[in-house]
Amino acid sequence: MAAGRHVAIIGAGAVGVISAIEALREGHRVTLIDPGEPGGEQAASYGNAGWLSSHSVIPPAEPGIWKKVPGYLMDPLGPLAIRWSYLPKALPWLIKYLLSGWTAARVETTAFALRGLLKDAPLLHRKLAEEAGVPELIERNGVMHVFPSRGNFDNDLGWRLRKKVGVEWLELSADEMRQREPDLHPRYTFGVVVEEAGRCRDPGAYVAALANHAIAGGAKHVRAKATGLRLDGDKLMAVLTENGEIPCDAAVVAAGARSKQLTASVGDSLPLETERGYHVMIENPETGPRSSMMASDAKMVVNWTNKGLRAAGTVEIAGLEAAPNWKRAEILRDHLFSMFPKLPRDIPAARIKTWFGHRPSMPDGRPCIGYARRSRDIVYAFGHGHVGLVGSARTGRLVAQLLGGKTPEIPLGPFAPERFL
Ligand SMILES: Cc1cc2nc3c(=O)[nH]c(=O)nc-3n(C[C@H](O)[C@H](O)[C@H](O)COP(=O)(O)OP(=O)(O)OC[C@H]3O[C@@H](n4cnc5c(N)ncnc54)[C@H](O)[C@@H]3O)c2cc1C
Numbered sequence: 001m002a003a004g005r006h007v008a009i010i011g012a013g014a015v016g017v018i019s020a021i022e023a024l025r026e027g028h029r030v031t032l033i034d035p036g037e038p039g040g041e042q043a044a045s046y047g048n049a050g051w052l053s054s055h056s057v058i059p060p061a062e063p064g065i066w067k068k069v070p071g072y073l074m075d076p077l078g079p080l081a082i083r084w085s086y087l088p089k090a091l092p093w094l095i096k097y098l099l100s101g102w103t104a105a106r107v108e109t110t111a112f113a114l115r116g117l118l119k120d121a122p123l124l125h126r127k128l129a130e131e132a133g134v135p136e137l138i139e140r141n142g143v144m145h146v147f148p149s150r151g152n153f154d155n156d157l158g159w160r161l162r163k164k165v166g167v168e169w170l171e172l173s174a175d176e177m178r179q180r181e182p183d184l185h186p187r188y189t190f191g192v193v194v195e196e197a198g199r200c201r202d203p204g205a206y207v208a209a210l211a212n213h214a215i216a217g218g219a220k221h222v223r224a225k226a227t228g229l230r231l232d233g234d235k236l237m238a239v240l241t242e243n244g245e246i247p248c249d250a251a252v253v254a255a256g257a258r259s260k261q262l263t264a265s266v267g268d269s270l271p272l273e274t275e276r277g278y279h280v281m282i283e284n285p286e287t288g289p290r291s292s293m294m295a296s297d298a299k300m301v302v303n304w305t306n307k308g309l310r311a312a313g314t315v316e317i318a319g320l321e322a323a324p325n326w327k328r329a330e331i332l333r334d335h336l337f338s339m340f341p342k343l344p345r346d347i348p349a350a351r352i353k354t355w356f357g358h359r360p361s362m363p364d365g366r367p368c369i370g371y372a373r374r375s376r377d378i379v380y381a382f383g384h385g386h387v388g389l390v391g392s393a394r395t396g397r398l399v400a401q402l403l404g405g406k407t408p409e410i411p412l413g414p415f416a417p418e419r420f421l
Pocket of ligand 1: 010011012013014015016033034035036037038039042043044045046047048049050051052053224225226227254255256257258259275276277278279301312313314357358359360381382383384385386387388389390391
Protein backbone atom coordinates (compact mmCIF):
# COMPACT_ATOMS: atom_id res chain seq x y z
CA MET A 1 0.00 0.00 0.00
CA ALA A 2 1.60 3.18 -1.15
CA ALA A 3 1.68 6.60 0.47
CA GLY A 4 -0.35 9.37 -1.10
CA ARG A 5 -3.75 7.75 -0.69
CA HIS A 6 -6.88 9.73 0.16
CA VAL A 7 -7.70 8.68 3.71
CA ALA A 8 -11.06 9.51 5.27
CA ILE A 9 -10.89 9.55 9.06
CA ILE A 10 -14.26 9.17 10.74
CA GLY A 11 -14.28 10.93 14.10
CA ALA A 12 -12.21 13.90 15.27
CA GLY A 13 -11.62 12.95 18.89
CA ALA A 14 -8.10 12.42 20.22
CA VAL A 15 -7.70 9.17 18.26
CA GLY A 16 -8.98 10.61 14.95
CA VAL A 17 -6.99 13.85 15.00
CA ILE A 18 -3.71 12.20 15.97
CA SER A 19 -4.30 9.56 13.27
CA ALA A 20 -4.80 12.47 10.85
CA ILE A 21 -1.47 14.08 11.86
CA GLU A 22 0.40 10.78 11.52
CA ALA A 23 -1.26 9.93 8.19
CA LEU A 24 -0.29 13.35 6.82
CA ARG A 25 3.28 12.71 7.99
CA GLU A 26 3.28 9.55 5.87
CA GLY A 27 2.27 11.55 2.81
CA HIS A 28 -1.44 10.73 2.65
CA ARG A 29 -4.23 13.17 1.80
CA VAL A 30 -6.63 13.36 4.75
CA THR A 31 -10.30 14.20 5.20
CA LEU A 32 -11.59 14.31 8.78
CA ILE A 33 -15.31 13.57 8.98
CA ASP A 34 -17.14 14.67 12.13
CA PRO A 35 -20.45 16.49 12.54
CA GLY A 36 -19.08 18.17 15.66
CA GLU A 37 -16.27 20.51 16.53
CA PRO A 38 -12.96 18.64 17.07
CA GLY A 39 -12.40 18.59 20.82
CA GLY A 40 -16.05 19.58 21.38
CA GLU A 41 -18.22 18.54 24.31
CA GLN A 42 -19.79 15.66 22.34
CA ALA A 43 -16.52 13.73 22.49
CA ALA A 44 -15.11 11.71 25.38
CA SER A 45 -11.84 13.42 24.49
CA TYR A 46 -13.28 16.70 25.78
CA GLY A 47 -14.36 15.86 29.29
CA ASN A 48 -11.98 13.17 30.48
CA ALA A 49 -9.79 13.49 33.54
CA GLY A 50 -6.73 14.43 31.47
CA TRP A 51 -4.47 11.76 32.89
CA LEU A 52 -1.61 10.64 30.67
CA SER A 53 -1.07 7.61 32.84
CA SER A 54 1.24 5.25 31.00
CA HIS A 55 0.78 2.93 33.99
CA SER A 56 -3.01 2.56 33.48
CA VAL A 57 -2.56 -0.98 32.19
CA ILE A 58 -5.14 -2.80 34.32
CA PRO A 59 -8.47 -3.51 32.57
CA PRO A 60 -11.68 -2.63 34.45
CA ALA A 61 -12.72 -6.28 35.01
CA GLU A 62 -10.66 -8.20 37.57
CA PRO A 63 -11.08 -11.68 39.09
CA GLY A 64 -14.07 -11.92 41.44
CA ILE A 65 -15.76 -8.81 40.05
CA TRP A 66 -18.89 -10.89 39.29
CA LYS A 67 -19.65 -10.92 43.01
CA LYS A 68 -20.15 -7.16 42.84
CA VAL A 69 -22.69 -7.23 39.97
CA PRO A 70 -25.79 -7.31 42.25
CA GLY A 71 -24.46 -4.17 43.95
CA TYR A 72 -23.93 -2.52 40.56
CA LEU A 73 -27.58 -3.16 39.77
CA MET A 74 -28.92 -2.03 43.14
CA ASP A 75 -26.99 1.22 43.57
CA PRO A 76 -27.51 3.74 40.74
CA LEU A 77 -25.00 6.08 42.38
CA GLY A 78 -22.18 3.59 43.02
CA PRO A 79 -18.78 3.80 41.31
CA LEU A 80 -20.07 1.29 38.75
CA ALA A 81 -23.80 1.28 38.09
CA ILE A 82 -25.84 -0.71 35.59
CA ARG A 83 -29.29 0.60 34.70
CA TRP A 84 -31.90 -2.15 34.97
CA SER A 85 -33.71 -0.99 31.82
CA TYR A 86 -30.48 -1.39 29.80
CA LEU A 87 -29.43 -4.73 31.31
CA PRO A 88 -30.87 -6.98 28.55
CA LYS A 89 -28.97 -5.01 25.88
CA ALA A 90 -25.76 -4.86 27.90
CA LEU A 91 -25.79 -8.52 28.90
CA PRO A 92 -23.71 -10.01 26.04
CA TRP A 93 -21.04 -7.34 26.60
CA LEU A 94 -21.17 -7.77 30.37
CA ILE A 95 -20.63 -11.52 30.09
CA LYS A 96 -17.56 -10.96 27.89
CA TYR A 97 -16.40 -8.28 30.37
CA LEU A 98 -16.65 -10.64 33.35
CA LEU A 99 -14.97 -13.50 31.45
CA SER A 100 -12.10 -11.29 30.27
CA GLY A 101 -11.20 -10.63 33.91
CA TRP A 102 -11.99 -14.13 35.19
CA THR A 103 -8.38 -15.07 35.97
CA ALA A 104 -5.30 -13.11 36.95
CA ALA A 105 -3.57 -14.57 33.87
CA ARG A 106 -6.11 -12.93 31.54
CA VAL A 107 -5.71 -9.59 33.29
CA GLU A 108 -1.94 -9.96 33.01
CA THR A 109 -2.15 -10.53 29.24
CA THR A 110 -4.04 -7.25 28.91
CA ALA A 111 -1.62 -5.45 31.24
CA PHE A 112 1.38 -6.42 29.08
CA ALA A 113 -0.48 -5.44 25.90
CA LEU A 114 -1.58 -2.07 27.26
CA ARG A 115 1.90 -1.36 28.56
CA GLY A 116 3.17 -1.65 24.97
CA LEU A 117 0.52 0.79 23.79
CA LEU A 118 0.92 3.33 26.60
CA LYS A 119 4.64 3.32 27.35
CA ASP A 120 6.23 6.71 26.68
CA ALA A 121 2.81 8.24 25.99
CA PRO A 122 3.47 11.43 28.01
CA LEU A 123 6.56 12.09 25.87
CA LEU A 124 4.71 11.33 22.62
CA HIS A 125 1.92 13.72 23.66
CA ARG A 126 4.38 16.39 24.63
CA LYS A 127 6.00 16.19 21.19
CA LEU A 128 2.60 16.42 19.49
CA ALA A 129 1.66 19.40 21.66
CA GLU A 130 4.93 21.14 20.78
CA GLU A 131 4.31 20.49 17.09
CA ALA A 132 0.79 21.93 17.40
CA GLY A 133 2.07 25.02 19.26
CA VAL A 134 0.49 24.16 22.64
CA PRO A 135 3.35 22.64 24.69
CA GLU A 136 1.93 24.16 27.88
CA LEU A 137 -1.07 21.81 27.70
CA ILE A 138 1.01 18.68 28.38
CA GLU A 139 2.88 18.30 31.68
CA ARG A 140 5.18 15.42 32.55
CA ASN A 141 5.47 15.75 36.30
CA GLY A 142 3.90 12.56 37.64
CA VAL A 143 0.60 11.70 39.29
CA MET A 144 -0.34 10.51 42.77
CA HIS A 145 -2.64 7.70 43.97
CA VAL A 146 -3.98 8.06 47.50
CA PHE A 147 -5.30 5.23 49.68
CA PRO A 148 -7.03 5.08 53.07
CA SER A 149 -4.45 2.51 54.14
CA ARG A 150 -1.42 0.65 52.92
CA GLY A 151 -3.53 -2.52 53.01
CA ASN A 152 -5.76 -1.19 50.21
CA PHE A 153 -2.66 -0.93 48.07
CA ASP A 154 -0.99 -4.19 49.11
CA ASN A 155 -4.15 -6.21 48.38
CA ASP A 156 -4.53 -4.80 44.90
CA LEU A 157 -3.73 -7.22 42.08
CA GLY A 158 -3.40 -4.20 39.81
CA TRP A 159 -0.31 -2.84 41.54
CA ARG A 160 1.34 -6.27 41.60
CA LEU A 161 0.81 -6.51 37.85
CA ARG A 162 2.06 -2.98 37.30
CA LYS A 163 5.31 -3.98 38.95
CA LYS A 164 5.49 -7.01 36.67
CA VAL A 165 5.13 -4.95 33.51
CA GLY A 166 7.88 -2.57 34.63
CA VAL A 167 6.07 0.39 36.19
CA GLU A 168 8.05 2.07 38.98
CA TRP A 169 6.77 4.29 41.74
CA LEU A 170 7.55 6.11 44.95
CA GLU A 171 5.70 5.15 48.14
CA LEU A 172 4.65 7.85 50.61
CA SER A 173 3.93 7.43 54.32
CA ALA A 174 1.13 9.41 55.94
CA ASP A 175 3.63 12.11 57.01
CA GLU A 176 5.27 12.37 53.62
CA MET A 177 1.84 12.67 52.02
CA ARG A 178 0.78 15.36 54.47
CA GLN A 179 3.88 17.37 53.54
CA ARG A 180 3.07 17.13 49.86
CA GLU A 181 -0.69 17.48 50.20
CA PRO A 182 -1.50 19.53 53.32
CA ASP A 183 -5.17 20.04 52.42
CA LEU A 184 -5.97 16.38 51.72
CA HIS A 185 -8.27 14.72 54.28
CA PRO A 186 -6.21 12.82 56.90
CA ARG A 187 -8.17 9.61 56.26
CA TYR A 188 -5.70 9.04 53.39
CA THR A 189 -2.65 7.54 55.02
CA PHE A 190 -0.73 6.03 52.12
CA GLY A 191 0.26 7.36 48.73
CA VAL A 192 2.02 6.31 45.56
CA VAL A 193 3.64 8.68 43.06
CA VAL A 194 4.15 7.49 39.50
CA GLU A 195 6.72 9.88 38.14
CA GLU A 196 6.66 8.69 34.53
CA ALA A 197 3.01 9.76 34.11
CA GLY A 198 1.82 13.08 32.81
CA ARG A 199 -1.36 15.06 32.44
CA CYS A 200 -3.18 17.32 30.07
CA ARG A 201 -4.27 20.72 31.30
CA ASP A 202 -7.24 20.95 28.91
CA PRO A 203 -8.08 17.85 26.86
CA GLY A 204 -10.71 19.64 24.72
CA ALA A 205 -8.34 22.48 23.84
CA TYR A 206 -5.55 19.97 23.16
CA VAL A 207 -7.67 18.03 20.65
CA ALA A 208 -8.84 21.26 19.03
CA ALA A 209 -5.21 22.43 18.68
CA LEU A 210 -4.18 19.08 17.17
CA ALA A 211 -7.08 19.30 14.69
CA ASN A 212 -6.06 22.82 13.70
CA HIS A 213 -2.51 21.58 13.25
CA ALA A 214 -3.75 18.77 10.97
CA ILE A 215 -5.84 21.26 8.99
CA ALA A 216 -2.86 23.61 8.67
CA GLY A 217 -0.94 20.60 7.34
CA GLY A 218 -3.52 20.01 4.59
CA ALA A 219 -6.31 17.95 6.19
CA LYS A 220 -9.88 18.91 5.37
CA HIS A 221 -12.69 18.80 7.96
CA VAL A 222 -16.06 17.78 6.55
CA ARG A 223 -18.94 18.36 8.97
CA ALA A 224 -21.06 15.28 8.40
CA LYS A 225 -22.20 12.18 10.21
CA ALA A 226 -20.85 9.01 8.62
CA THR A 227 -23.43 6.26 8.22
CA GLY A 228 -21.37 3.47 6.66
CA LEU A 229 -18.60 2.37 4.32
CA ARG A 230 -19.04 1.23 0.71
CA LEU A 231 -16.86 -1.57 -0.63
CA ASP A 232 -16.51 -2.99 -4.11
CA GLY A 233 -15.15 -6.46 -3.38
CA ASP A 234 -12.28 -5.77 -1.02
CA LYS A 235 -11.69 -2.26 -2.32
CA LEU A 236 -13.05 0.69 -0.39
CA MET A 237 -14.96 3.09 -2.61
CA ALA A 238 -16.41 5.67 -0.23
CA VAL A 239 -17.52 6.68 3.22
CA LEU A 240 -21.28 7.17 3.28
CA THR A 241 -22.55 10.21 5.16
CA GLU A 242 -25.92 11.82 5.80
CA ASN A 243 -24.89 14.45 3.22
CA GLY A 244 -23.76 12.03 0.52
CA GLU A 245 -20.71 9.92 -0.29
CA ILE A 246 -17.08 10.88 0.24
CA PRO A 247 -14.95 8.91 -2.23
CA CYS A 248 -11.66 7.73 -0.73
CA ASP A 249 -8.95 5.08 -0.99
CA ALA A 250 -8.83 4.21 2.69
CA ALA A 251 -10.78 4.95 5.85
CA VAL A 252 -10.13 4.98 9.57
CA VAL A 253 -13.03 4.27 11.92
CA ALA A 254 -12.30 6.43 14.98
CA ALA A 255 -15.82 7.45 15.98
CA GLY A 256 -15.36 6.49 19.63
CA ALA A 257 -18.39 4.89 21.26
CA ARG A 258 -20.39 5.34 18.04
CA SER A 259 -18.12 3.20 15.87
CA LYS A 260 -20.25 0.06 16.06
CA GLN A 261 -22.71 0.95 13.31
CA LEU A 262 -19.83 1.77 10.97
CA THR A 263 -18.03 -1.55 11.42
CA ALA A 264 -21.37 -3.37 11.10
CA SER A 265 -21.83 -1.75 7.66
CA VAL A 266 -18.91 -3.89 6.42
CA GLY A 267 -19.95 -7.02 8.28
CA ASP A 268 -17.91 -6.72 11.49
CA SER A 269 -20.11 -6.99 14.54
CA LEU A 270 -17.94 -5.94 17.46
CA PRO A 271 -18.83 -5.74 21.16
CA LEU A 272 -18.38 -2.03 21.72
CA GLU A 273 -20.26 -0.54 24.68
CA THR A 274 -20.30 2.87 26.31
CA GLU A 275 -18.99 3.13 29.85
CA ARG A 276 -20.60 6.46 30.60
CA GLY A 277 -18.63 8.81 32.81
CA TYR A 278 -19.12 12.23 34.38
CA HIS A 279 -17.04 15.14 35.50
CA VAL A 280 -17.57 18.03 37.85
CA MET A 281 -15.41 21.10 37.64
CA ILE A 282 -15.00 23.91 40.14
CA GLU A 283 -13.81 27.20 38.73
CA ASN A 284 -11.27 29.13 40.84
CA PRO A 285 -11.46 26.69 43.76
CA GLU A 286 -10.31 27.91 47.17
CA THR A 287 -8.06 24.86 47.56
CA GLY A 288 -7.26 21.49 46.05
CA PRO A 289 -4.40 19.04 45.57
CA ARG A 290 -0.86 20.15 44.74
CA SER A 291 -0.49 17.17 42.39
CA SER A 292 -2.94 15.44 40.14
CA MET A 293 -4.38 12.54 42.12
CA MET A 294 -6.61 9.48 42.09
CA ALA A 295 -8.48 8.50 45.25
CA SER A 296 -8.80 4.73 45.52
CA ASP A 297 -12.01 4.89 47.56
CA ALA A 298 -13.83 7.41 45.35
CA LYS A 299 -12.60 5.85 42.08
CA MET A 300 -12.08 9.29 40.61
CA VAL A 301 -9.24 11.43 39.37
CA VAL A 302 -8.80 15.01 40.57
CA ASN A 303 -6.86 17.13 38.12
CA TRP A 304 -6.13 20.81 37.76
CA THR A 305 -7.13 22.07 34.34
CA ASN A 306 -6.86 25.53 32.86
CA LYS A 307 -10.62 25.87 33.45
CA GLY A 308 -10.65 24.72 37.07
CA LEU A 309 -10.35 21.74 39.37
CA ARG A 310 -11.86 18.72 37.63
CA ALA A 311 -13.00 15.50 39.29
CA ALA A 312 -13.84 12.78 36.77
CA GLY A 313 -14.56 9.12 36.79
CA THR A 314 -16.94 6.30 37.71
CA VAL A 315 -18.84 4.12 35.25
CA GLU A 316 -22.51 3.87 34.32
CA ILE A 317 -23.75 1.22 31.90
CA ALA A 318 -26.91 2.66 30.34
CA GLY A 319 -26.29 2.89 26.59
CA LEU A 320 -25.73 5.78 24.22
CA GLU A 321 -29.20 7.30 24.27
CA ALA A 322 -30.44 7.42 27.90
CA ALA A 323 -30.47 10.81 29.60
CA PRO A 324 -27.63 11.51 32.03
CA ASN A 325 -28.18 10.97 35.74
CA TRP A 326 -26.69 14.21 37.06
CA LYS A 327 -26.81 12.86 40.59
CA ARG A 328 -23.70 10.93 39.59
CA ALA A 329 -21.86 14.22 38.99
CA GLU A 330 -23.09 15.45 42.38
CA ILE A 331 -21.51 12.38 43.95
CA LEU A 332 -18.18 13.35 42.38
CA ARG A 333 -18.58 16.88 43.77
CA ASP A 334 -19.33 15.50 47.25
CA HIS A 335 -16.27 13.24 47.09
CA LEU A 336 -14.21 16.29 46.20
CA PHE A 337 -15.58 18.15 49.24
CA SER A 338 -14.81 15.19 51.44
CA MET A 339 -11.26 14.81 50.09
CA PHE A 340 -10.54 18.52 50.60
CA PRO A 341 -12.46 19.66 53.68
CA LYS A 342 -11.24 23.23 53.27
CA LEU A 343 -13.26 23.58 50.06
CA PRO A 344 -16.30 25.65 51.08
CA ARG A 345 -19.62 23.80 50.68
CA ASP A 346 -21.40 26.94 49.54
CA ILE A 347 -19.51 27.49 46.30
CA PRO A 348 -22.00 29.28 44.00
CA ALA A 349 -23.59 26.97 41.42
CA ALA A 350 -22.31 29.22 38.63
CA ARG A 351 -18.75 28.14 39.49
CA ILE A 352 -19.56 24.42 39.27
CA LYS A 353 -19.76 22.83 35.81
CA THR A 354 -20.79 19.28 35.01
CA TRP A 355 -20.32 17.09 31.95
CA PHE A 356 -21.14 13.56 30.88
CA GLY A 357 -19.74 11.47 28.04
CA HIS A 358 -19.10 8.06 26.55
CA ARG A 359 -15.98 5.96 27.00
CA PRO A 360 -15.74 3.67 23.98
CA SER A 361 -15.16 0.33 25.70
CA MET A 362 -14.36 -3.18 24.58
CA PRO A 363 -15.11 -5.83 27.21
CA ASP A 364 -11.45 -6.82 27.70
CA GLY A 365 -10.22 -3.24 28.19
CA ARG A 366 -8.12 -3.32 25.00
CA PRO A 367 -8.95 -1.13 21.99
CA CYS A 368 -9.50 -2.47 18.49
CA ILE A 369 -6.58 -1.44 16.30
CA GLY A 370 -6.35 -3.33 13.03
CA TYR A 371 -7.86 -3.94 9.61
CA ALA A 372 -11.50 -4.71 8.85
CA ARG A 373 -12.01 -8.36 7.95
CA ARG A 374 -13.19 -7.66 4.42
CA SER A 375 -10.68 -4.97 3.45
CA ARG A 376 -7.25 -3.70 4.38
CA ASP A 377 -8.40 -0.30 3.12
CA ILE A 378 -10.33 0.06 6.38
CA VAL A 379 -8.47 0.53 9.66
CA TYR A 380 -10.25 0.36 13.02
CA ALA A 381 -9.02 2.58 15.87
CA PHE A 382 -11.60 2.73 18.63
CA GLY A 383 -12.57 1.13 21.93
CA HIS A 384 -9.90 2.69 24.13
CA GLY A 385 -12.21 2.77 27.16
CA HIS A 386 -10.50 4.41 30.14
CA VAL A 387 -7.18 5.06 28.36
CA GLY A 388 -8.14 6.78 25.12
CA LEU A 389 -6.43 10.08 25.75
CA VAL A 390 -3.14 8.57 26.90
CA GLY A 391 -3.40 5.79 24.28
CA SER A 392 -4.23 8.06 21.34
CA ALA A 393 -0.61 9.08 20.66
CA ARG A 394 0.72 5.63 19.83
CA THR A 395 -2.59 4.61 18.25
CA GLY A 396 -2.22 7.41 15.70
CA ARG A 397 1.23 6.14 14.77
CA LEU A 398 -0.05 2.57 14.46
CA VAL A 399 -2.91 3.71 12.23
CA ALA A 400 -0.44 5.43 9.90
CA GLN A 401 1.72 2.28 9.83
CA LEU A 402 -1.31 0.14 8.96
CA LEU A 403 -2.41 2.58 6.25
CA GLY A 404 1.05 2.34 4.71
CA GLY A 405 1.15 -1.47 4.95
CA LYS A 406 4.16 -1.23 7.29
CA THR A 407 4.99 -3.50 10.21
CA PRO A 408 3.41 -1.91 13.30
CA GLU A 409 5.84 -0.67 15.97
CA ILE A 410 4.23 -2.91 18.61
CA PRO A 411 2.57 -6.32 18.17
CA LEU A 412 -1.10 -5.77 17.35
CA GLY A 413 -2.34 -9.30 18.12
CA PRO A 414 -3.88 -8.30 21.47
CA PHE A 415 -5.72 -5.44 19.78
CA ALA A 416 -6.88 -7.33 16.68
CA PRO A 417 -10.61 -6.86 16.03
CA GLU A 418 -10.71 -10.56 15.02
CA ARG A 419 -10.44 -11.57 18.68
CA PHE A 420 -14.18 -10.98 18.88
CA LEU A 421 -15.20 -12.24 15.44
C1 LIG B 1 -15.19 10.65 32.83
C2 LIG B 1 -14.08 10.16 31.93
C3 LIG B 1 -12.77 10.27 32.37
C4 LIG B 1 -11.72 9.81 31.56
N1 LIG B 1 -10.43 9.99 31.95
C5 LIG B 1 -9.41 9.65 31.13
C6 LIG B 1 -8.07 9.96 31.46
O1 LIG B 1 -7.79 10.57 32.47
N2 LIG B 1 -7.08 9.54 30.61
C7 LIG B 1 -7.35 8.85 29.45
O2 LIG B 1 -6.42 8.48 28.75
N3 LIG B 1 -8.63 8.58 29.10
C8 LIG B 1 -9.66 8.98 29.89
N4 LIG B 1 -10.95 8.73 29.53
C9 LIG B 1 -11.21 8.01 28.29
C10 LIG B 1 -11.00 8.87 27.05
O3 LIG B 1 -11.65 10.10 27.21
C11 LIG B 1 -11.55 8.15 25.81
O4 LIG B 1 -11.10 6.83 25.75
C12 LIG B 1 -11.07 8.86 24.55
O5 LIG B 1 -11.39 10.24 24.63
C13 LIG B 1 -11.69 8.26 23.30
O6 LIG B 1 -11.25 9.03 22.21
P1 LIG B 1 -11.86 8.79 20.77
O7 LIG B 1 -11.20 9.73 19.86
O8 LIG B 1 -11.83 7.31 20.47
O9 LIG B 1 -13.43 9.12 20.93
P2 LIG B 1 -14.16 10.52 21.18
O10 LIG B 1 -13.30 11.46 21.88
O11 LIG B 1 -15.48 10.20 21.79
O12 LIG B 1 -14.36 11.09 19.73
C14 LIG B 1 -15.22 10.49 18.80
C15 LIG B 1 -15.60 11.51 17.76
O13 LIG B 1 -16.32 10.83 16.74
C16 LIG B 1 -17.39 11.63 16.32
N5 LIG B 1 -18.42 10.77 15.73
C17 LIG B 1 -19.25 9.92 16.37
N6 LIG B 1 -20.04 9.29 15.48
C18 LIG B 1 -19.69 9.76 14.25
C19 LIG B 1 -20.13 9.49 12.94
N7 LIG B 1 -21.12 8.60 12.70
N8 LIG B 1 -19.57 10.16 11.90
C20 LIG B 1 -18.56 11.05 12.12
N9 LIG B 1 -18.10 11.34 13.36
C21 LIG B 1 -18.65 10.70 14.41
C22 LIG B 1 -17.84 12.36 17.57
O14 LIG B 1 -18.53 13.57 17.23
C23 LIG B 1 -16.53 12.60 18.29
O15 LIG B 1 -16.00 13.88 17.98
C24 LIG B 1 -12.02 9.20 30.30
C25 LIG B 1 -13.34 9.12 29.86
C26 LIG B 1 -14.37 9.62 30.65
C27 LIG B 1 -15.77 9.56 30.13
